[in-house]
Amino acid sequence: MHYERVGMELRQLKYFLAVAEELNFARAAERLHMTQPPLTVAIRKLEEELGVKVFERTTRRVQLTEAGERFRERAEKIVLDVAAAKQDAADASDGRVGRLRVGFVSSASYALLPHGVRQFRADHPRVELELVPAASGEQVEALLEGRLDVGILRDPERVPGLELTPLVQESLVAVLPADHPLAASREIAPAELARFPLVLFSYPLMPGYVGRVLEAFEGGPRLNVVQQAVHQETVLGLVAAGVGCSVLPASVGDALLPGVVVRPLSGAPLTRLVAARGAKGSALGLRFIEALTAS
Amino acid sequence: MHYERVGMELRQLKYFLAVAEELNFARAAERLHMTQPPLTVAIRKLEEELGVKVFERTTRRVQLTEAGERFRERAEKIVLDVAAAKQDAADASDGRVGRLRVGFVSSASYALLPHGVRQFRADHPRVELELVPAASGEQVEALLEGRLDVGILRDPERVPGLELTPLVQESLVAVLPADHPLAASREIAPAELARFPLVLFSYPLMPGYVGRVLEAFEGGPRLNVVQQAVHQETVLGLVAAGVGCSVLPASVGDALLPGVVVRPLSGAPLTRLVAARGAKGSALGLRFIEALTAS
DNA sequence: TAAAAATACTCCATAGGTATTTTAT
DNA sequence: ATAAAATACCTATGGAGTATTTTTA
Numbered sequence: 001m002h003y004e005r006v007g008m009e010l011r012q013l014k015y016f017l018a019v020a021e022e023l024n025f026a027r028a029a030e031r032l033h034m035t036q037p038p039l040t041v042a043i044r045k046l047e048e049e050l051g052v053k054v055f056e057r058t059t060r061r062v063q064l065t066e067a068g069e070r071f072r073e074r075a076e077k078i079v080l081d082v083a084a085a086k087q088d089a090a091d092a093s094d095g096r097v098g099r100l101r102v103g104f105v106s107s108a109s110y111a112l113l114p115h116g117v118r119q120f121r122a123d124h125p126r127v128e129l130e131l132v133p134a135a136s137g138e139q140v141e142a143l144l145e146g147r148l149d150v151g152i153l154r155d156p157e158r159v160p161g162l163e164l165t166p167l168v169q170e171s172l173v174a175v176l177p178a179d180h181p182l183a184a185s186r187e188i189a190p191a192e193l194a195r196f197p198l199v200l201f202s203y204p205l206m207p208g209y210v211g212r213v214l215e216a217f218e219g220g221p222r223l224n225v226v227q228q229a230v231h232q233e234t235v236l237g238l239v240a241a242g243v244g245c246s247v248l249p250a251s252v253g254d255a256l257l258p259g260v261v262v263r264p265l266s267g268a269p270l271t272r273l274v275a276a277r278g279a280k281g282s283a284l285g286l287r288f289i290e291a292l293t294a295s
Numbered sequence: 296m297h298y299e300r301v302g303m304e305l306r307q308l309k310y311f312l313a314v315a316e317e318l319n320f321a322r323a324a325e326r327l328h329m330t331q332p333p334l335t336v337a338i339r340k341l342e343e344e345l346g347v348k349v350f351e352r353t354t355r356r357v358q359l360t361e362a363g364e365r366f367r368e369r370a371e372k373i374v375l376d377v378a379a380a381k382q383d384a385a386d387a388s389d390g391r392v393g394r395l396r397v398g399f400v401s402s403a404s405y406a407l408l409p410h411g412v413r414q415f416r417a418d419h420p421r422v423e424l425e426l427v428p429a430a431s432g433e434q435v436e437a438l439l440e441g442r443l444d445v446g447i448l449r450d451p452e453r454v455p456g457l458e459l460t461p462l463v464q465e466s467l468v469a470v471l472p473a474d475h476p477l478a479a480s481r482e483i484a485p486a487e488l489a490r491f492p493l494v495l496f497s498y499p500l501m502p503g504y505v506g507r508v509l510e511a512f513e514g515g516p517r518l519n520v521v522q523q524a525v526h527q528e529t530v531l532g533l534v535a536a537g538v539g540c541s542v543l544p545a546s547v548g549d550a551l552l553p554g555v556v557v558r559p560l561s562g563a564p565l566t567r568l569v570a571a572r573g574a575k576g577s578a579l580g581l582r583f584i585e586a587l588t589a590s
Numbered sequence: 591t592a593a594a595a596a597t598a599c600t601c602c603a604t605a606g607g608t609a610t611t612t613t614a615t
Numbered sequence: 616a617t618a619a620a621a622t623a624c625c626t627a628t629g630g631a632g633t634a635t636t637t638t639t640a
Binding site (some may be wrong): 007008009010011014049050051052053054065066067068069070071074075077078081082084085086088089090092093097098099282283284 | 302303304305306309344345346347348349360361362363364365366369370372373376377379380381383384385387388392393394577578579
Binding site (some may be wrong): 606607611614 | 630
C-alpha cells in the first residue's frame with residue numbers, strides 16, 4: 001500500500017450493506033462477527049473514499065442518506081455479481097459452463113458429428129457449442145492459433161502442438177457420373193480412372209487427404225485434374241454435372257446426388273477422420289471427443 | 296481478520312485484470328505501480344479463494360484458462376460497476392440524479408404545479424420525479440413517515456417535523472349550479488349561502504382548509520352538508536349535478552365545468568397553498584420548492 | 591543461458607480488538 | 616440516565632518491498 005491511493009474494497013461494501021440493513025452499528029458489527037468501533041471506522045473510510053455521507057447518524061438514530069440509498073442498490077448488485085463470478089469460474093473449470101469451438105470437415109457432418117453433438121449437448125446443457133465447417137488445413141491453423149478448441153479433420157499430418165485422436169476409418173471410393181463408361185464396372189482400378197478428367201480437393205486445404213488420394217494413383221499415368229474444389233458438396237455437384245470423376249471417402253454414399261454413382265476403388269489406402277485438440281487441451285475439448293468416440 | 300475467512304477483494308480483481316491484459320506479471324506489476332513478487336502472491340491467493348486456476352503459466356508464457364476468460368469478463372464488469380456506483384453516489388449527493396416524491400392537492404395542478412415541474416425537470420433532467428395526488432391530511436402523514444419528500448398542501452396545520460413554505464394565497468369563492476337562485480347575485484354573503492345544501496371536503500382529509508371554510512360561515516345558521524367529497528373534481532361534479540353549492544379556492548375558476556358558476560364570497564378568509572418538507576430535508580426537495588416559488 | 595515466475599525474508603500499514611468518552615433522547 | 620456512536624490506543628495480520636532461486640524455451 002504505502003503511499004499509493006488504495007481505493008474501495010468489497011469488504012467495505014459488505015460492511016456498508018450490513019449497517020444499511022440493521023441501521024445500527026453494534027448489531028451490524030455482531031452480524032459481521034466483529035466489534036462496533038472498527039465498523040464505525042470502516043464506514044467513515046468508505047464515506048471519505050466516496051466523498052459522500054451514506055448515513056445520517058446521531059448516537060440515537062442511523063438512516064441512509066439519499067446517496068446512500070442509491071449506493072446500496074448498486075452495492076447489493078455488485079456483491080451478488082462477485083458471488084456469481086466466483087460460482088461461474090468454478091462451473092467453468094468443472095466444464096459445467098463454457099464455450100467450445102469445434103471445426104469439422106464436411107464429410108464428418110453426416111453421422112459422426114450429429115450423434116456426437118447430441119450426446120455432448122445432453123451432458124453439457126450450459127456449454128455453448130460453436131460448430132465451424134472448415135477444411136483440414138484451415139483447422140490446423142485455427143487450432144494452433146487458438147481460434148478453435150477441437151477439430152474434426154481428415155487424414156491430418158502430424159503437427160507438434162496438436163494432439164490427435166483417430167475416430168473412424170473408411171475406404172476411398174470412385175465417384176462417377178451415372179452415364180460414365182466406367183460406371184458399368186463393379187470395381188474400378190485407379191490406373192483406369194486416371195485416364196479420365198478428375199475433380200479433386202485443393203491440396204493446400206486438405207494436404208493429408210489429397211496425399212492419400214494421390215497415393216492411390218501412384219505409378220499410374222499423369223493425372224488430368226480439370227477442377228479443384230473446396231467442399232465435398234461442390235465435388236459431388238461437379239461430378240453430377242459431368243465435369244469429371246473423383247475419389248471420396250466411402251461415407252459419401254450417405255449423401256449422394258442423383259446422377260452420381262460410387263464404385264469401390266481397388267487397392268486404395270484407407271482414409272481416417274481424426275479429432276484434434278490444441279496443445280492447450282481444454283477439458284471440454286476432451287469431453288467432446290469422448291462424446292464422439294462413445295458413439 | 297483473525298480467524299475469520301476474509302474473502303475476495305476488489306484489489307485482487309484489479310490485479311487479475313492487469314495480468315490478464317499484459318499476460319506478463321512484471322509488466323502488470325509495473326502498470327499497477329508495484330513489484331512483481333507480491334503480484335504473484337496476490338494472484339495465487341485469488342486462485343485459492345476461487346478454487347480455480349485463472350492463469351496457465353510457466354516462466355515463459357502466461358495465458359488465461361477458460362475459467363479465467365469467463366472470470367475476466369465478469370471482473371471487468373464488476374470493476375466498472377463499482378466506479379459507476381461511486382459516481383452515482385456523488386451525483387446523488389449533488390442532486391444531479393435521484394428520485395423525488397411530491398404530493399399535491401388537486402387545486403395545485405392547474406398552474407403552480409405544471410410550471411414548477413417543467414422548471415425542475417429542465418434543471419434536473421436525471422432526477423426521477425414522482426407526482427402523487429393526495430389530500431393535505433394524507434400528505435402530512437406521508438411526509439412524516441418519509442413516504443413523500445415534498446408536499447403541496449392547502450392550509451396545513453403547523454406540525455413539528457414539517458418545514459412549511461407559503462407558495463400562493465387566494466380568496467375563497469362560492470361555487471353554484473348556474474340555475475341556482477343565488478347565481479343572480481354578483482357577490483354572495485356566507486350567511487345567505489348557508490341556507491342552501493352544501494358539498495364540502497371531508498374534514499379529516501383537509502382539516503386546515505375545511506377549517507377556513509367553516510370560519511367563513513362562523514356565526515351564521517347551522518350548515519346543511521349533504522355530501523362530503525375527497526377531490527375538487529368530485530365537488531365540481533356534484534355542484535354541476537345540482538346536489539348543492541360549495542366553497543372552493545378562487546383558482547377553481549381555471550377549471551370550471553359547464554353549468555357551474557363562481558361568485559366572490561364576501562368577508563371570507565384567504566386560503567394558502569404551502570409547500571412542506573419532512574424534517575429530514577432532502578436537498579432535492581429544497582430545489583423543487585425553489586422551482587415552485589421562482590414562478 | 592536468459593528472461594520471467596516463484597520463493598524467502600523483512601517491514602510497516604492498517605484492520606480489528608479493548609477501553610473509554612461523547613452525545614442525543 | 617442510558618444506549619449507541621465516536622474516539623483513543625494497542626496488537627498482529629498480511630500486503631508490499633528486496634534479494635534470491637527456480638524453471639523453461
